[in-house]
Amino acid sequence: MRYIGSKLKQLRHDLGLTQTEMAAGVISVSFYSKVERGYHDIGAEELIEILQKHNISFQEFFSGISKEDANNKRVNILLRKFVKAANVDDDTEINNIISEIENIKPRTPFVKSEILLTKLIANTHDEDALRKLNEKEKREIKKIIFQEDTDENEYIRIAMIANTIRVYSFDEASFLISSIIRRYKDVDKIEGKLLLAISAAMTNFINWCFENGKANLCVKAIKYLKALPNTVELAFTKILVEYYESLIKGKFDDVKLIRNLFTRAGYGTFVNKMVDKYNKP
Structure with a gap:
């Protein structure tokens, strides 16, 4: 024992x-x-x-696992926490997680790349920060996402897309989301961490579409999320899908119920970013 x-x-x-x-x-x-x-x-x-x-x-x-493997697994755990914190604009938690990753030794190339990723998202995770970006800065973000170094880690790529989706035009964003759906159509074969990043990209895109009266562009994303496994880790995402479908169907009692549920669970900041009406295209 x-x-x-x-x-x-x-x-x-x-x-x-x-x-x-x-x-x-x-x-x-x-x-x-x-x-x-x-x-x-x-x-x-x-x-x-x-x-x-x-x-x-x-x-x-x-x-026994090596120190490097243990550090990599620890970073991955911190990244999952980081994505959740970024989604609800919890700046205190974001900064705490970045500090934890920075304190991991030795700083392997993997650890260094995750530090860069978290700092980039920390500076662009909310709408106000994204609005302040000039065109040159937006091009740099796109370059970072699609540069060769990130090809080896699809999780990093999709996590960045999820948190900087508003940098793109609707055509660009729709293309990215459609590409992700095509590439990861076999949802039961996707590793858990990557699945969370994909679901974050989908939900952020859907909310952005609803805000701008372009809900017709996110039909595929909603259908994709509904097909994801019903796991505890994806419970938040599954409830969000019900929220957006309730908006489309005009079930405003359900909309109010879900908003209240999230608020009572401590996600008030996130609720403030959720659209509360369906602007038909």
Whole structure:
């Protein structure tokens, strides 16, 4: 018992997670805490599920993962938190996450690229910041997104598209979203982190279309999101799809209900960015 518990504790520290984050809803936090301290045993199924939640193989867990691999996995966890913080304009959390990534040593090329990514998004994640960009700065963002260095990491590319979608014209944005849909049509085969980035790109595009009375341009994006797996990680996205469909169908009681639900859950800033009426094209 103590061996498994100590291995889990070391892995949790390497990934920079709290006990709540490490337990990942698989077992209770109190039970997990006792596993780390050797007071409780953990079943094989629960252990495997916890490891899968953090993209750790059984072999890696028992043989040990390298410092670089642990750092890369930690960065990926921080990036998922970062995308959520950027979507709700939580500047405090954004800056905290950037600081955490900057403190990761050694600074491998991967870590450096993620620092650049998060800083770029931090400076462009809200509508006010994007409006202040001049044409030269917009061209630079597009260049960064499509330069050769980002071809190897599609997650970075799509996360950047998600958070800078308003840099593009509607024609450009529609083309990008359609390209993503075509490339990732087999939704059941998409890795979890990438799926979250894709869903963020779709929802940001949909909201932008609704704001400008161009909801007809986002029909494919809505259909794509509806086809995504019904997982806990995508619950927020699935509720948003219901929100936009309720707008289109004129179900304003449902629209109000969903807005209130998000507000009560602490997403008031995000709610303020959501359109509340359907401007037909």
